Amino acid sequence: xxxxxxxxxxxxxxxxxxxxxxxxxxxxxxxxxxxxxxxxxxxxxxxxxxxxxxxxxxxxxxxxxxxxxxxxxxxxxxxxxxxxxxxxxxxxxxxxxxxxxxxxxxxxxxxxxxxxxxxxxxxxxxxxxxxxxxxxxxxxxxxxxxxxxxxxxxxxxxxxxxxxxxxxxxxxxxxxxxxxxxxxxxxxxxxxxxxxxxxxxxxxxxxxxxxxxxxxxxxxxxxxxxxxxxxxxxxxxxxxxxxxxxxxxxxxxxxxxxxxxxxxxxxxxxxxxxxxxxxxxxxxxxxxxxxxxxxxxxxxxxxxxxxxxxxxxxxxxxxxxxxxxxxxxxxxxxxxxxxxxxxxxxxxxxxxxxxxxxxxxxxxxxxxxxxxxxxxxxxxxxxxxxxxxxxxxxxxxxxxx
Amino acid sequence: xxxxxxxxxxxxxxxxxxxxxxxxxxxxxxxxxxxxxxxxxxxxxxxxxxxxxxxxxxxxxxxxxxxxxxxxxxxxxxxxxxxxxxxxxxxxxxxxxxxxxxxxxxxxxxxxxxxxxxxxxxxxxxxxxxxxxxxxxxxxxxxxxxxxxxxxxxxxxxxxxxxxxxxxxxxxxxxxxxxxxxxxxxxxxxxxxxxxxxxxxxxxxxxxxxxxxxxxxxxxxxxxxxxxxxxxxxxxxxxxxxxxxxxxxxxxxxxxxxxxxxxxxxxxxxxxxxxxxxxxxxxxxxxxxxxxxxxxxxxxxxxxxxxxxxxxxxxxxxxxxxxxxxxxxxxxxxxxxxxxxxxxxxxxxxxxxxxxxxxxxxxx
Numbered sequence: 001x002x003x004x005x006x007x008x009x010x011x012x013x014x015x016x017x018x019x020x021x022x023x024x025x026x027x028x029x030x031x032x033x034x035x036x037x038x039x040x041x042x043x044x045x046x047x048x049x050x051x052x053x054x055x056x057x058x059x060x061x062x063x064x065x066x067x068x069x070x071x072x073x074x075x076x077x078x079x080x081x082x083x084x085x086x087x088x089x090x091x092x093x094x095x096x097x098x099x100x101x102x103x104x105x106x107x108x109x110x111x112x113x114x115x116x117x118x119x120x121x122x123x124x125x126x127x128x129x130x131x132x133x134x135x136x137x138x139x140x141x142x143x144x145x146x147x148x149x150x151x152x153x154x155x156x157x158x159x160x161x162x163x164x165x166x167x168x169x170x171x172x173x174x175x176x177x178x179x180x181x182x183x184x185x186x187x188x189x190x191x192x193x194x195x196x197x198x199x200x201x202x203x204x205x206x207x208x209x210x211x212x213x214x215x216x217x218x219x220x221x222x223x224x225x226x227x228x229x230x231x232x233x234x235x236x237x238x239x240x241x242x243x244x245x246x247x248x249x250x251x252x253x254x255x256x257x258x259x260x261x262x263x264x265x266x267x268x269x270x271x272x273x274x275x276x277x278x279x280x281x282x283x284x285x286x287x288x289x290x291x292x293x294x295x296x297x298x299x300x301x302x303x304x305x306x307x308x309x310x311x312x313x314x315x316x317x318x319x320x321x322x323x324x325x326x327x328x329x330x331x332x333x334x335x336x337x338x339x340x341x342x343x344x345x346x347x348x349x350x351x352x353x354x355x356x357x358x359x360x361x362x363x364x365x366x367x368x369x370x371x372x373x374x375x376x377x378x379x380x381x382x383x384x385x386x387x388x389x390x391x392x393x394x395x396x397x398x399x400x401x
Numbered sequence: 402x403x404x405x406x407x408x409x410x411x412x413x414x415x416x417x418x419x420x421x422x423x424x425x426x427x428x429x430x431x432x433x434x435x436x437x438x439x440x441x442x443x444x445x446x447x448x449x450x451x452x453x454x455x456x457x458x459x460x461x462x463x464x465x466x467x468x469x470x471x472x473x474x475x476x477x478x479x480x481x482x483x484x485x486x487x488x489x490x491x492x493x494x495x496x497x498x499x500x501x502x503x504x505x506x507x508x509x510x511x512x513x514x515x516x517x518x519x520x521x522x523x524x525x526x527x528x529x530x531x532x533x534x535x536x537x538x539x540x541x542x543x544x545x546x547x548x549x550x551x552x553x554x555x556x557x558x559x560x561x562x563x564x565x566x567x568x569x570x571x572x573x574x575x576x577x578x579x580x581x582x583x584x585x586x587x588x589x590x591x592x593x594x595x596x597x598x599x600x601x602x603x604x605x606x607x608x609x610x611x612x613x614x615x616x617x618x619x620x621x622x623x624x625x626x627x628x629x630x631x632x633x634x635x636x637x638x639x640x641x642x643x644x645x646x647x648x649x650x651x652x653x654x655x656x657x658x659x660x661x662x663x664x665x666x667x668x669x670x671x672x673x674x675x676x677x678x679x680x681x682x683x684x685x686x687x688x689x690x691x692x693x694x695x696x697x698x699x700x701x702x703x704x705x706x707x708x709x710x711x712x713x714x715x716x717x718x719x720x721x722x723x724x725x726x727x728x729x730x731x732x733x734x735x736x737x738x739x740x741x742x743x744x745x746x747x748x749x750x751x752x753x754x755x756x757x758x759x760x761x762x763x764x765x
Contacts, residue, residue, distance in 0.1 A: 256760075260761055263761075264761060274757075274761050277750075280753055280754065280757040281753055283756075283757050283760060283761075284700070284704060284752070284753035284754075284756045284757050284760075285708075285753075287701060287756060287760060288678075288700075288701040288702075288704040288705045288708075288756070289678060289705065291685065291698070291701040292677070292678030292679065292682045292701070293678065293681070294403075295403040295681035295682060296677065296678070296681045299403050299405060299681065302403070302404070302405050303405060306405065313680075313681070316674050316677055316678070320674055320678070371663070371667070374663075374667040374670040375666070377670040377674070378660075378666035378667065378669060378673075381673060382646050382669060382673060384646065384650060384658075384660040384661070384665075384670075385650065385657070385658050385660050385666075387661060387663065388657065388661060
């Protein structure tokens with residue numbers, strides 16, 4: 001058994017042992033606050049067992065291993081539905097960026113250790129009402145204030161901000177230069193005076209995203225994580241950190257086996273649905289698509305194991321898997337006819353078709369919309385021209401609103 | 402489990418691409434459309450000379466003992482350049498049938514010629530829309546074959562065929578020497594496929610395998626061929642995606658390259674996705690030969706490759722506008738090939754059913 005296989009086996013065994021305490025049935029019926037409390041205990045258990053910060057440096061509390069070990073663990077962890085969602089963003093982007101760009105190393109170490117143990121949560125304050133996909137169009141501003149800065153403005157779609165202790169934020173520090181060049185990157189204390197968090201209830205009923213308002217929020221210059229005007233590059237670095245994550249060809253919706261089982265259980269116009277050509281075609285096409293993504297993912301892993309950089313085709317997973325999950329979920333509801341009306345907003349998106357369906361649009365929008373991903377493929381991989389951008393090169397304060 | 406190509410396999414891809422791009426071009430392929438029974442001699446001569454015909458056959462009979470992965474790489478390149486003859490796949494199918502189910506004598510008689518490419522083979526399993534008929538319309542009795550097999554790819558040029566027939570009411574695979582057999586040319590939209598209806602009237606034929614096992618054997622041969630064809634389709638789709646991209650960055654309208662319009666660039670990005678999914682499924686399927694899930698993997702490759710080639714043919718022509726539908730530019734060569742390859746080795750309906758039977762646990 002290779003070291004990696006041994007690691008995976010150890011990860012699988014540990015995850016298995018956590019099921020009674022943190023698995024789906026342990027979480028059933030819990031409110032968000034209770035589930036978060038359980039999640040914090042899970043994160044602590046993970047840290048104690050040596051599965052937190054797997055590819056982070058040992059001196060900061062990580063395990064000092066590679067992204068292969070991280071992906072292997074995540075692959076096992078994903079099977080059980082543990083309450084880890086509250087830490088996904090925190091440990092995925094803001095905290096790694098703090099490790100990379102934070103200037104006060106003692107502060108960094110203390111924060112990283114608390115984040116790894118589930119005691120503290122970080123959020124990422126990027127999107128704004130005026131700029132999601134167009135990140136550099138953001139309007140929240142920071143002005144010099146004595147030796148520090150004063151922040152005013154509004155962020156939106158900030159995941160888990162209501163439970164966050166800290167956040168990383170990109171703000172405009174110079175509106176007189178073209179939009180990408182006037183941004184600066186800071187960290188902020190989410191409990192500081194002037195920070196107001198207001199949860200947004202989403203279509204599916206949950207409220208994990210928030211509006212965050214900044215009214216004269218004062219921070220020291222030691223909060224700055226980029227050169228003044230160099231924030232966009234750090235923001236891009238933040239988004240690149242999560243390149244190597246476990247992917248899911250089911251688009252984080254139900255496995256195709258569940259659809260096949262449904263089609264075997266139900267009848268359509270008096271005949272078994274599994275014998276209906278329309279249903280069979282959808283099963284076959286979805287299988288072929290998912291098998292292709294699985295093969296791409298396996299090959300990416302093999303390339304990493306061989307010390308190579310995986311090909312750009314790995315970027316297809318989110319685009320292809322989530323939108324097909326959306327359609328398959330619609331079909332699964334339709335297939336059940338009047339028996340498909342039941343809705344439980346706490347049901348798992350990986351097991352329940354209605355939950356998968358109602359939440360699917362979020363997956364197609366958050367973290368790069370389908371359209372943005374298509375642009376990225378077209379421009380970065382295929383060398384097609386950028387869209388026409390009328391605001392290019394124009395000082396931010398002269399762009400027509 | 403998928404695989405990464407090793408250095409030798411990558412060299413096969415590079416070298417076959419170089420040779421084919423130098424020797425096959427659309428100006429030689431276009432006239433073949435208007436001639437019945439003509440194929441691109443240069444392509445087939447190249448396949449023989451380069452040893453592609455021998456690639457995946459046993460060494461004992463002149464083969465190179467490589468596998469589906471390597472043949473797939475060649476087929477991918479052949480698809481890119483619109484191979485001028487269908488025999489790479491059909492010879493492989495016939496040779497595999499003889500190698501897997503034939504007697505020593507049958508192997509000695511047929512395999513060396515099939516491996517060198519001097520002998521051309523054809524597979525005749527289908528009855529019209531039925532890729533693998535449970536009750537084939539050809540009968541084997543007392544070593545004689547009777548009945549018609551319609552729409553046989555390569556049938557106009559083949560020397561030998563493997564025919565799905567029935568013997569005593571059960572399926573059987575028969576090996577038939579085609580010399581002297583009546584062939585009715587099918588005037589097709591893709592004429593270099595050399596399609597013919599074959600009429601057997603008590604033709605001498607040898608049994609390869611009989612009974613239910615013959616049906617499974619036929620499915621296995623079809624799946625092997627389908628994986629080769631899927632590589633060819635993926636190659637064609639990849640070429641079209643690149644042609645569309647190249648056109649979109651050079652052709653200008655309203656003061657900018659048309660590739661700057663999202664209606665164009667997104668279409669090409671979608672093609673990229675289809676091509677990569679097909680490629681990934683092809684690599685996986687080729688690597689699964691001999692494993693329990695081979696048929697499932699072959700079906701997935703077949704479905705995604707057909708979808709990719711069809712979409713690429715449609716969209717590449719569309720992106721070109723008027724010039725795309727001209728005879729001279731030759732994009733219709735790919736349109737035609739996408740269609741013929743979508744039908745050969747069983748259409749989408751066939752493979753969807755094969756796949757779902759397995760996923761639903763209904764397979765025999």
